[in-house]
Amino acid sequence: MNTNYIELIEILKDAYPDATCSLDFTNPFELVVSVMLSAQCTDERVNKTTPSLFKEYNTPEDFSNIDLPTLEKFIHPCGFYKNKAKNIKACAQKIVSDFDGVVPHNMEDLLTLPGVGRKSANVILLEVFGIANGVAVDTHCKRISNRIGLSTQLDPLKIEEDLIKIFPKEYLKDVNHLFVWHGRNTCTARSPKCNTCTINKFCKTWNNS
Numbered sequence: 001m002n003t004n005y006i007e008l009i010e011i012l013k014d015a016y017p018d019a020t021c022s023l024d025f026t027n028p029f030e031l032v033v034s035v036m037l038s039a040q041c042t043d044e045r046v047n048k049t050t051p052s053l054f055k056e057y058n059t060p061e062d063f064s065n066i067d068l069p070t071l072e073k074f075i076h077p078c079g080f081y082k083n084k085a086k087n088i089k090a091c092a093q094k095i096v097s098d099f100d101g102v103v104p105h106n107m108e109d110l111l112t113l114p115g116v117g118r119k120s121a122n123v124i125l126l127e128v129f130g131i132a133n134g135v136a137v138d139t140h141c142k143r144i145s146n147r148i149g150l151s152t153q154l155d156p157l158k159i160e161e162d163l164i165k166i167f168p169k170e171y172l173k174d175v176n177h178l179f180v181w182h183g184r185n186t187c188t189a190r191s192p193k194c195n196t197c198t199i200n201k202f203c204k205t206w207n208n209s
Contacts, residue, residue: 140183
């Protein structure tokens with residue numbers, strides 16, 4: 001493992017000392033719902049949508065009994081609301097029936113939940129249970145990993161495998177948060193701020209340009 005990449009994380013920690021999960025939640029299932037809603041939607045929009053929803057419904061039991069038109073109306077601003085509503089309700093029902101109403105805290109069980117993929121499961125494990133065994137490879141993480149040269153892969157699972165090989169386990173929590181913040185603020189999809197990027201010395205794209 002290249003120890004320089006530990007320096008990369010330390011630099012990003014200095015640049016974004018407040019880097020945390022951007023989704024608002026007060027219990028495990030609220031985060032499950034918020035993560036599902038965040039697909040193809042900004043966290044900011046999700047956080048504007050969920051307060052009224054969670055005021056009425058915020059447990060697996062609540063959502064397992066909600067009728068779909070009501071749920072669709074609440075989450076409409078987040079897009080793809082019909083499919084998301086089906087997954088949220090089905091997920092809640094499975095948690096109630098198979099896990100006694102408790103959000104599971106391991107990858108294997110989380111992946112059995114409707115609407116929960118590996119990226120979402122990594123977020124849930126980290127933010128709810130403090131478990132960072134992997135990396136949630138979202139669009140920001142994928143973009144940064146490819147630009148810097150941490151991974152040449154395009155598939156999120158393969159990118160995650162590359163990152164796990166590069167960074168010690170104790171740094172995975174930081175990678176999850178910092179890559180999102182750096183991708184939003186500096187290494188943006190369009191017009192990235194390469195000149196002022198604090199980690200451009202590590203970036204193969206920048207150094208080869």
